[in-house]
Amino acid sequence: MHITFLGHAGFVVETAGAIVVMDPWLSSRGAFDSAWMQLPCNHHLAPRVREMLETPGKERYLYVSHEHKDHFDPEFLATIRQRDFTVLVPRFHRSELQDVFARYGCKQVIACEDGHEVPIKGGYVKLFVSEQGTNRDSAVMVRGDGQCFLNINDCKLHDRMGRIVAEEGPIDVFSAQFSGAIWHPTCYEYPADTYAAISLKKRESKFEAVARTLEVLHPRAYIAAAGPAAFLDPAQFHLNFEKVNIFPNATQLFAFLRQRLPQGKTRYLEPMPGDVLDAKSLEFVSQSAERVTPENLKAYLHDYAKRQESVFRERRRNLLVAEVAEIHERLRVELQRKLDLLDLHERVGMPLYVELTELPEKLLRVDFKARRVHVVADIQEEVRYTLKTSAADVGRVLDRKLTWEDFLLSFRLRLSRNPDVYEPVLHGFLGVEIEDMREFCEGIRSTESQRERTVVEAGGRRFSIQRFCPHQGADLSEGWVEEGRYLVCPRHRWQFDLDAGGVCTQNTSTLCAELLPEREQEKPQTPAADPQPQL
Ligand code: FES
Known part of the structure; x- marks a missing residue:
């Protein structure tokens, strides 16, 4: 199995029998009204990916994980002429992706339910779908040539990792997002020190989520992907250079992981767009000449911004x-x-x-x-x-x-x-x-109506809590406890203070936590007893 990194969350996985192109975000106008540009730049890979999808031979698949434009790039996809490949998309309630590809004119569109497996020669491709209200995403696994690649990109599957590895077996190469991708606190008016403190907390929480996933999966290699974008609009260029924000680089993540998982055997990889990894040997069989490092990043971004100047000139317009x-x-x-x-x-x-x-x-x-x-x-x-x-x-x-x-x-x-x-x-x-x-x-109503309860241990005490997170319904029995009192949700890592009745530390949501009497044997909860989670 060869894994070509396309930049951001994009990959091409090639096995003896199939080629799977994942989330190719390659267009030179970036995404989100050009506010985000691929970092490092990967525009030069567009012809190569087009050719891979257009060339007959192996079975060819295009997988799009969700609708966000740094994953689903209609502009690039429109440039592909020969469309006799199969498209794999998650089956969400909102059918935007399916509708777009139904009109796309490709060989076949498979809208996959959670756990849907598509057989390929010598293995399979499997999708994992996560949908909570309007929060939609998916992850993909490719097994073939005796290796397994799991790419969860931005998908918040952290509370399901244990089950996935138990059912699917060992993972060779794993990839997941490690950088923030949300407008809080980036767009909020905060004093500088508050902004830095919030950013730092979010960044560490994201790193911790990666560490915990690695502890569960024990992959042979982890690829840092879906990292920060480049902000090249002159009005936003400063975001690239803030001392602390929610857009860390892979070097910072790896430093955290080495300290956090000193015994960890996983190899940490930060490929550049175009690098090709052999999933068996974990050696790169081909590497791009251009390498972006923390040392040359500043010069790289200035040069990149210069090359993209026309994009921002074109979109600027004074209104009457x-x-x-x-x-x-x-x-x-x-x-x-x-x-x-x-x-x-x-x-x-x-x-x-x-x-x-x-x-x-x-x-x-x-x-x-x-x-x-x-x-x-x-x-x-x-x-x-x-x-x-x-x-x-x-x-x-x-x-x-x-x-x-x-x-x-x-x-x-x-x-x-x-x-x-x-x-x-x-x-x-x-x-x-x-x-x-x-x-x-x-x-929101359906999440709130989940009344099942479970028991957690924290600081030597036992609490009865709502099993499902009031935010978006993650299974809190897969969460963890910090400082002996804060239960952390594995999905977006909200903290709930068990000593304060389970109230969230960031907002007014609550788990309705009740301290159980000492020595009380675990009683059946409503509607059924759950195994006590190991937290
Ligand atoms: S589901 Fe989002 S914090 Fe729990």
Whole structure:
């Protein structure tokens, strides 16, 4: 088995009988309205990947893990002319990927349920699907030539790793995301030290998740992938050089892992785009001449930004006053439509103020309780959420060139909140498309309706808690305890304080933890007793 790294989360896995191309993000305009560019640059690999998919011979598969544009690159895929290969996509409730590929004209599209196995010569390709409300992702495993590659990219499967390895057997090469990919705290107004502290905590938590997965899987090699993007828009270029943020490099991850897992036997690899790894010997059979290192990164990024200048020149546009006014009104209508579909609106106890930088005297105030969006001149409350962006940037969402989530991931906005507490319904209101709003609310309700309980041990005591995380339903019996009192969810690593009734340390969610009397034998919980997790 040969594994070619394509950059970011992209791979080509080649076995004796098949070629599987995974998440090829190769187009020279990057993703999220060009806010993210591949790091290192991999645009030169596009012709090679096209050729691999177009050349007859072995069975050929294209796998796309989820809809995020740093994984699903319609611009690159449109350049492939010969489409007699099979597309593998996860079967989500939202059928966007399936619909796109149904029109794509390839040989076959297989929409895979969780655990769906596609036989290939001498092995199989298997998809693992994770879907919680509007949070959709998948992972892929290829077994062939006697080796196994598991690529979970950004997919939050951490609470299922034990079962996967028990069912599938040993993993030779494993790959998972190690860098942040979210707009918090990047887009939030924080004092510098708070920003650094939040970033550091998130970064360490991400590293810890990788370490724990390696402890469960014991792969022979780990490939650091889906790392930070390059931010080459002149307005965002500084993000590349912040002292501490949620975008660490692989060198920092490996230093953490060596300290955290001193006995670990896994080999840590940071390939460059185009490098080819032999999965049996774990040697690179071919390596790209260009190597990006922490030492040459700064010069590399300056040079890269110069080469991409035209992308940002093209997208810059000054709007006329009338155009700004029109976008302002369209935005008001869009927010009102979202609000009308937000069944859980009453849960949001603070208003959201949206400001267009070109029109600061006309704020849009989203009143969740009264379910209306109206125009005001000033912010009236201390307790509030704010969003500031330009009409030109948000206009692309209204023109359906970007989804709301793509827009948030473009980082072309500033946010603030008081108090500084994550509010899941408001978060969803911002990031979810109009047509997904009801499903989003149903997802929250369905997570909340999971009443099963389990028992955990912490600091020598035993607690009865809700088994499934109130955030997105991860199995907390696969979590771990820190400092003898904080239960950590394995999926997004929220911390729940068992000494405070199981309340989350970042927001008001709770596990409804109850301290069990000493020596009490484990009693059946509702609806059934669970094995006591080893935490
Ligand atoms: S599922 Fe997200 S923190 Fe638990």
